[in-house]
Amino acid sequence: xxxxxxxxxxxxxxxxxxxxxTVAAGGLAxxxxxxxxxDTVDTTADADATATATSTSGACMTxxxxxxxxxxxxxxxxxxxxxxxxxxxxxxxxxLTVVDATDGCTPVKGAAVEIxxxxxxxxxxxxxxxxxxxxxxxxxxxxxSANDLTYLRGYQIANANGVVKFETIFPGWYTPxxxxxxxxxxTGGEKEDGTYEGGKVNYTGQLFFADDVAExxxxxxxxxxxxxxxxxxxxxxxxxxxxxxxGLLTLKAVHKKDPSKGYKGSLTLGVDPDAxxxxxxxxxxxxxxxxxxxxxxxxxxxSDSASPSxxxxx
Numbered sequence: 001x002x003x004x005x006x007x008x009x010x011x012x013x014x015x016x017x018x019x020x021x022t023v024a025a026g027g028l029a030x031x032x033x034x035x036x037x038x039d040t041v042d043t044t045a046d047a048d049a050t051a052t053a054t055s056t057s058g059a060c061m062t063x064x065x066x067x068x069x070x071x072x073x074x075x076x077x078x079x080x081x082x083x084x085x086x087x088x089x090x091x092x093x094x095x096l097t098v099v100d101a102t103d104g105c106t107p108v109k110g111a112a113v114e115i116x117x118x119x120x121x122x123x124x125x126x127x128x129x130x131x132x133x134x135x136x137x138x139x140x141x142x143x144x145s146a147n148d149l150t151y152l153r154g155y156q157i158a159n160a161n162g163v164v165k166f167e168t169i170f171p172g173w174y175t176p177x178x179x180x181x182x183x184x185x186x187t188g189g190e191k192e193d194g195t196y197e198g199g200k201v202n203y204t205g206q207l208f209f210a211d212d213v214a215e216x217x218x219x220x221x222x223x224x225x226x227x228x229x230x231x232x233x234x235x236x237x238x239x240x241x242x243x244x245x246x247g248l249l250t251l252k253a254v255h256k257k258d259p260s261k262g263y264k265g266s267l268t269l270g271v272d273p274d275a276x277x278x279x280x281x282x283x284x285x286x287x288x289x290x291x292x293x294x295x296x297x298x299x300x301x302x303s304d305s306a307s308p309s310x311x312x313x314x
Contacts, residue, residue, distance in 0.1 A: 061270045063101045065246045067238050069204050069279030070182060072124040074153065076195050077114055082167040083154035085146035088222050089120040089169030091254070091262030094207075098162040098185055101270030107162030108273055112186040112196045115166060115207075116153040121226045122174035125151040133175025134228015142222070155196045170209075170217050170263065172226055178236040179214040181207040183247075184279075185271050203271040204279045207247045208239050216259050244268070 096113055099105040118124050122132025123139040128148050139148075152171075156164035173179050183206065189199025211232045217223060218230065233239050233248075240246050244267060255261040 061099075061101055061105060061268070062245050063272055064203055064205055064270050065240065065242055066204055066277050067206050067247075069184075070206075072118075072127055073116065073182070073279070074126050074149075077116065077153040077155055078150060078194050079112075079155040079157065079191050079196060081154075081156060081165060083115070083152050084168055085151040086144045087119050087146050087151055087169055088142065088144060089172075090217050090220060090223075090260055092168050092170045093262070093264045094166040094168060094181070094249075095264065095266045096164050096166075096183070097266075097268045098158050098164070099268055099270055100273055102272050102274070105268075105270065107158070107160065108185075108187065108271065109158060109160050109162060110187070111158040111162065111164075111202075111271075111273075112155050112189060112191075112199070113158060113164045113269075114153075114155045114184040114186065114196070115168075115181055117168070117171040117181040118174060119152060120169065120172040120222045122172045125149055125153060132172070132226065134226060136226040136228075157191065157196075170214075170223075172223055173214075173218070173230055175228065176231055176237065178211075178231045178233055178239060179209045180236075180238070180247075183207055183269070184277075185269060187273050201277045201279065202273055202275055203269065204277040205247050205269075206238055207249050207265070207267060208233060208236075209249060209265075210251060213251055213259075213263070220260055245270075 098108040098111040100108055121136045126149050128139040158164050171179050184201050185203040186199050186201050189196050249265040249267050252264045
């Protein structure tokens with residue numbers, strides 16, 4: 001269990017989580033897959049999946065593994081479904097379900113799920129001059145109209161079934177990391193001025209992609225213009241091999257014979273709404289690309305003329 005609890009007493013629901021016996025992750029997974037790719041978040045399938053998940057006894061799944069926030073986090077991401085801003089890449093529809101893993105996997109209605117990731121060539125908004133490693137064109141050569149401070153970042157607020165949905169692109173990669181998406185789950189705050197304010201962070205993690213899918217995507221345009229040594233899951237300094245509990249997405253191709261048509265990714269995030277995550281979870285070591293910032297920034301990100309220092313983890 002991750003995070004710092006403000007209340008150290010063992011609540012009834014936490015006692016159930018500790019003593020509930022077998023983790024019934026299989027039932028949750030089966031229910032989640034039935035509703036993973038519906039076109040809208042408020043569906044009968046979502047309700048059915050929720051009913052199935054909550055009918056299991058005790059702790060229906062383990063808590064997600066909390067990992068490092070990394071150096072590319074920025075405050076003030078916008079609340080929006082589509083975070084692409086015109087960035088080129090293979091389409092990715094990401095569907096995440098937030099449940100309370102300490103209370104029978106009941107949906108966490110109103111949870112704010114925040115994601116951020118690099119573009120097809122390994123560049124993050126706010127850090128468009130940070131070298132992604134290998135050989136890649138400059139981010140400025142992409143020729144898109146994206147805002148260099150906000151692209152591929154955003155929040156969505158979970159519906160009554162704990163579900164959020166994002167439209168984005170398949171991330172690229174940067175040395176020395178495998179392909180990934182960063183994620184935070186917030187509760188207790190509210191939407192304000194187009195972003196999410198207040199509350200606390202319950203979970204900080206990363207979402208990962210199967211090697212065979214990622215490597216196939218990286219042969220396509222525009223990803224193929226970034227060449228070099230790609231880090232597979234087994235060699236990544238953050239992913240610990242724990243499968244879904246460690247953030248490994250379930251992926252489904254939109255068109256099996258044409259990966260350029262895109263993918264649908266899904267995952268259930270089992271969190272503890274009473275916990276608080278600092279973003280300083282496990283996962284570190286290695287040398288990141290030159291130009292990466294030394295710490296997770298706060299406030300206004302540096303301009304392109306700035307040269308952030310080197311980090312020990314990303």
